[in-house]
Amino acid sequence: MRFTRRHPLLTVVLLCALAVLAARPADGDGFPAPGHGSASGVGAEVARLYEEAATATERYETGRREAEEQRARARRLEERLDRERRETAGLHEELGRIASSQYRDGGGLPLTAHMLLADDPEELMRGQRAVRQAEMSLDKAIGRSERAEARLARDEAEADAAWRRLEKRNTELAALREDIERKLEAARWKLQGQADASVTAGACRGAVRLDQPRTRFTTSWVAPVETYELSASYGSGGAQWANRHTGQDFAVPIGTPVRAVGAGTVVRVSCGGAFGIEIVLRHADGYYTQYAHLAAVAVDQGERVWPGQWIGQSGTSGNSTGPHLHFEARITPETGSAVPPVPWLARRGVSL
CATH class of the missing domain: 2.70.70.10 (Glucose Permease (Domain IIA))
Structure with a gap:
C-alpha cells in the first residue's frame, strides 16, 4: 500500500521531466547557447592545427640547423686534413732536398769514407744528424697523417650517416608540415564560411572555447595578435x-x-x-x-x-x-x- 501512495508523485515527476526534454531544442537546431560553444568545432580545429603547424615548423627548423652544423663539422674536418697533408708534403720536399744534396756530395760512400774525405768531419756529422731528424720528422708526420686520414674517413662516414638521417627526418617533417598546412587552409575557409553565414543571418554562433596554452605575460598590455x-x-x-x-x-x-x-x-x-x-x-x-x-x-x-x-x-x-x-x-x-x-x-x- 505504501508503494501505491507514492506512485502518483512519481508519475508527476516523470511527466515534468518529459516536458522539460520536449522543450529543449534538438541537437543541431539553431546556434549553440552563449557560453556553451563546442570545443570540437571548426574554430577549435583551426586553433589546434595552428599549434601543430607551429610545432612541426619548429622541429623542421631544428633539423635544418642540425644539418647546417653537420655540414660545418664536415668542412672543419676537411680543412684540418688539408693542413696536415700540406705539412706532410712540405716535409717530403725538405727530405728530398737533403737527399739530393747528399747524393751530389757522394752520398753512396760509407759514412767512414765520408768522414775521411770531408774537410770538416763535424759539419758532416751535423748534416747526417739533420738527415736523420728529417727522416724521423717525416715518419712522425706520415704516421700523424695516416691517423688523421683514418680519423677523417671515420668521421666522414659518421657525418654522412648522420646527414642521411637528418635529410630523411627533414623530408618527413617537411611533408608533415605541408599536410598540416593543407588541412589548416581547408579548415580556415570552412570557418570563414560559417562566419559569413552568421553575418548574413545577423546572429552569432556563440562562443567556441579554445584550448589556449597558459602563457604568463609579464606586462599588463599585449599586442592583439602574436605574429602579424x-x-x-x-x-x-x-x-x-x-x-x-x-x-x-x-x-x-x-x-x-x-x-x-x-x-x-x-x-x-x-x-x-x-x-x-x-x-x-x-x-x-x-x-x-x-x-x-x-x-x-x-x-x-x-x-x-x-x-x-x-x-x-x-x-x-x-x-x-x-x-x-x-x-x-x-x-x-x-x-x-x-x-x-x-x-x-x-x-x-x-x-x-
Whole structure:
C-alpha cells in the first residue's frame, strides 16, 4: 500500500521531466547557447592545427640547423686534413732536398769514407744528424697523417650517416608540415564560411572555447595578435571606407587567435554590418577596444578577460578585402570615438 501512495508523485515527476526534454531544442537546431560553444568545432580545429603547424615548423627548423652544423663539422674536418697533408708534403720536399744534396756530395760512400774525405768531419756529422731528424720528422708526420686520414674517413662516414638521417627526418617533417598546412587552409575557409553565414543571418554562433596554452605575460598590455604584418593604418583613406580608416589593421591568416590587449570586460559581441563579427572590451582605465572582421568568437558578453586571453579568431567577415584583424581603441564603445591605436598601445608599453 505504501508503494501505491507514492506512485502518483512519481508519475508527476516523470511527466515534468518529459516536458522539460520536449522543450529543449534538438541537437543541431539553431546556434549553440552563449557560453556553451563546442570545443570540437571548426574554430577549435583551426586553433589546434595552428599549434601543430607551429610545432612541426619548429622541429623542421631544428633539423635544418642540425644539418647546417653537420655540414660545418664536415668542412672543419676537411680543412684540418688539408693542413696536415700540406705539412706532410712540405716535409717530403725538405727530405728530398737533403737527399739530393747528399747524393751530389757522394752520398753512396760509407759514412767512414765520408768522414775521411770531408774537410770538416763535424759539419758532416751535423748534416747526417739533420738527415736523420728529417727522416724521423717525416715518419712522425706520415704516421700523424695516416691517423688523421683514418680519423677523417671515420668521421666522414659518421657525418654522412648522420646527414642521411637528418635529410630523411627533414623530408618527413617537411611533408608533415605541408599536410598540416593543407588541412589548416581547408579548415580556415570552412570557418570563414560559417562566419559569413552568421553575418548574413545577423546572429552569432556563440562562443567556441579554445584550448589556449597558459602563457604568463609579464606586462599588463599585449599586442592583439602574436605574429602579424601591419597593413592599413589609422586615418588612411580608401574606397572601402566612408571617411577615414578608424583603426589599425593586422594582416594575419584566417583563424589566427586574437588576444585581449588588456584585462577587461566583454561589452559587445555582434555579427553583421560593416565590421562583420566584432568584439568590444571595456578596460579599467575607461577606454574600449574593438576587434573586428573576425571568423569566430571565444568569449561571451559580460565575461571578464585577462591580458593575452584568446577572445576570438581573425577572419574576413563584413566589409573586408582580405583576411586581417581590424583593431580600434575608443573612448566609448560606439563607432566614431576611436583614437589613434598605435600610440595608444605604445603608451601602455606595446610597440608594434
